Amino acid sequence: MEDINIIKGKVLHKGAEASLIHGFWFGKEVIFKQRYPKNYRIEPIDKQLRVTRTLNEARALIKVKTYGLNVPQVFEIDINTSTIIMKFIEGKKLKDLLFVLDDKKKSKYFYTIGEFIAKLHQNGHIHGDITTSNIIITPNEDVFLIDFGLHEYSDSVEDKSVDLHLLKRVLISSHGADFKKCFIAFKKGYLSNYDLNGSNEGKYIIQNIKSIESRGRYVKQEERK
Amino acid sequence: MKKDEGLCLGIESTAHTWSVGIVDFSGNVLGLHNNMYIPEEGGLHPALVREYHILNFKDTILNALQEAKCSMKDISLIAFSQSPGLGPILRIGALVARLLSQLYEIPIVGVNHCIAHIEIGRLMCNIEDPLTLYVSGGNTIISAHESGRYQIFGETLDISIGNMIDMIARDAGLAHPGGPKIEKLAAKSEKYISLPYVVKGMDLSFSGLYTAVRNLIESSDFGKNYTIEDVAHSLQETGFSMLAEVTERALAHTNKPELLLTGGVAANKRLQQMIKSICEDHGTRYEVVPLKFAGDNGAMIAWTGILRYKSEGGFELSHTNINPKERMDNISIPWRK
Numbered sequence: 415m416e417d418i419n420i421i422k423g424k425v426l427h428k429g430a431e432a433s434l435i436h437g438f439w440f441g442k443e444v445i446f447k448q449r450y451p452k453n454y455r456i457e458p459i460d461k462q463l464r465v466t467r468t469l470n471e472a473r474a475l476i477k478v479k480t481y482g483l484n485v486p487q488v489f490e491i492d493i494n495t496s497t498i499i500m501k502f503i504e505g506k507k508l509k510d511l512l513f514v515l516d517d518k519k520k521s522k523y524f525y526t527i528g529e530f531i532a533k534l535h536q537n538g539h540i541h542g543d544i545t546t547s548n549i550i551i552t553p554n555e556d557v558f559l560i561d562f563g564l565h566e567y568s569d570s571v572e573d574k575s576v577d578l579h580l581l582k583r584v585l586i587s588s589h590g591a592d593f594k595k596c597f598i599a600f601k602k603g604y605l606s607n608y609d610l611n612g613s614n615e616g617k618y619i620i621q622n623i624k625s626i627e628s629r630g631r632y633v634k635q636e637e638r639k
Numbered sequence: 640m641k642k643d644e645g646l647c648l649g650i651e652s653t654a655h656t657w658s659v660g661i662v663d664f665s666g667n668v669l670g671l672h673n674n675m676y677i678p679e680e681g682g683l684h685p686a687l688v689r690e691y692h693i694l695n696f697k698d699t700i701l702n703a704l705q706e707a708k709c710s711m712k713d714i715s716l717i718a719f720s721q722s723p724g725l726g727p728i729l730r731i732g733a734l735v736a737r738l739l740s741q742l743y744e745i746p747i748v749g750v751n752h753c754i755a756h757i758e759i760g761r762l763m764c765n766i767e768d769p770l771t772l773y774v775s776g777g778n779t780i781i782s783a784h785e786s787g788r789y790q791i792f793g794e795t796l797d798i799s800i801g802n803m804i805d806m807i808a809r810d811a812g813l814a815h816p817g818g819p820k821i822e823k824l825a826a827k828s829e830k831y832i833s834l835p836y837v838v839k840g841m842d843l844s845f846s847g848l849y850t851a852v853r854n855l856i857e858s859s860d861f862g863k864n865y866t867i868e869d870v871a872h873s874l875q876e877t878g879f880s881m882l883a884e885v886t887e888r889a890l891a892h893t894n895k896p897e898l899l900l901t902g903g904v905a906a907n908k909r910l911q912q913m914i915k916s917i918c919e920d921h922g923t924r925y926e927v928v929p930l931k932f933a934g935d936n937g938a939m940i941a942w943t944g945i946l947r948y949k950s951e952g953g954f955e956l957s958h959t960n961i962n963p964k965e966r967m968d969n970i971s972i973p974w975r976k
Contacts, residue, residue: 429891430888454916455883455884456880462833
């Protein structure tokens with residue numbers, strides 16, 4: 415990647431798995447998402463995880479973009495360094511915004527997110543990590559979903575419910591006070607987009623969340639029913 | 640008797656270990672005695688373990704008292720493992736604790752087994768506010784203290800890592816306990832066989848890994864294309880990499896300055912090496928609980944009992960019933976701010 419058209423700037427975020435580096439690619443403002451080797455694990459595991467996750471994420475982003483959903487556009491992939499070069503999305507994380515938004519805006523955003531996830535699920539995509547840190551609100555109030563590192567393809571109700579269950583858990587643990595109204599708005603948006611042509615699958619998916627919760631470890635007998 | 644001095648007798652009885660620890664109110668362990676049930680074949684059958692504990696609990700108590708050079712008259716608090724664990728076994732611990740409490744008119748407190756593991760680790764390693772990786776035969780939990788509770792950030796969705804290793808050891812015909820044997824075998828190989836790696840956010844699943852490894856052992860290629868050493872190596876590397884990844888994610892999420900490794904599987908050198916490496920990358924202080932106090936023991940129950948007694952006093956007898964399925968994030972921690 416020694417190229418005068420590729421300029422790497424400062425590190426925006428150093429996560430547990432990858433680093434996000436701000437920069438420019440042929441004059442476009444981009445993010446370099448690079449998965450570094452981990453020296454605690456042996457090479458075969460390390461290499462396999464980094465390569466498959468990078469490829470998987472890039473493929474998912476490209477595919478999801480074709481449905482007209484707001485995800486970062488992929489420009490280039492470098493397997494050797496397990497890096498994805500994608501469009502830089504300006505905006506704020508929903509996680510940080512939730513504390514300043516009024517109730518009407520919160521409901522509006524979560525309704526949009528519901529519609530968004532319904533479209534993903536209908537097309538057989540499981541995001542795998544729908545959290546408020548992975549949702550970006552741009553200055554134009556557009557909703558972007560990022561970080562497809564745990565993306566999977568699946569058509570099963572179960573997998574889709576698990577996806578929503580994760581969001582529910584995050585909302586409860588990090589935004590307890592807002593959980594109820596946000597999740598209600600989310601469900602409305604989800605159902606409005608999922609059950610468009612009279613199917614009931616969206617409803618089943620939402621009902622199934624309860625059943626997943628009851629299967630957790632150390633859930634009391636009376637809560638299992 | 641003043642509230643800040645005295646001796647606590649702690650009874651641990653959640654699974655195969657019946658253990659009695661005697662700890663003073665400043666946190667010095669004066670006596671600790673274990674009696675472990677070792678199955679002749681297969682795993683732990685709750686009814687058989689219970690029978691074994693019933694036959695042997697008296698000697699363990701007497702030995703611990705003798706080691707602490709005291710008698711029941713000197714004991715000012717009884718603590719017992721109240722949750723979580725195998726019902727029939729918890730019941731014996733609770734029964735003996737209630738009996739002693741009433742016979743000698745001593746206050747009694749119930750203790751959550753998982754919280755006790757963290758508290759004894761904090762005491763022994765002199766650590767204030769760690770992220771804890773608790774790995775044992777019954778539990779696999781990543782936890783940290785947040786808003787008044789020991790919150791669970793990640794956990795296994797099915798079986799625990801220790802349980803998985805034990806089952807594999809059994810399938811491979813190794814005698815109990817399997818963990819140390821698998822560790823020794825793994826050190827002799829560097830050949831990696833690809834195995835399922837299942838991490839869901841911060842949660843883990845080991846059942847698929849177990850099935851895949853069992854298939855390797857039962858396959859006709861076993862002993863020809865690969866040996867038991869290769870299988871042990873691949874099993875450890877995969878399982879521990881999963882643990883390490885989740886731990887690193889929790890560390891980045893919680894930003895805790897310290898990490899505590901505890902539970903029976905914490906004795907594994909390869910796991911210690913991996914977790915230590917992560918701590919070095921993040922500038923986190925790394926501590927592993929000494930083996931004597933990392934596995935199930937009565938001292939941790941006694942010490943956690945003391946902490947609760949100091950902030951809330953003893954339990955009413957009607958509140959000493961066992962709770963085999965209690966989650967640790969349901970329990971308030973009044974002694975920590």
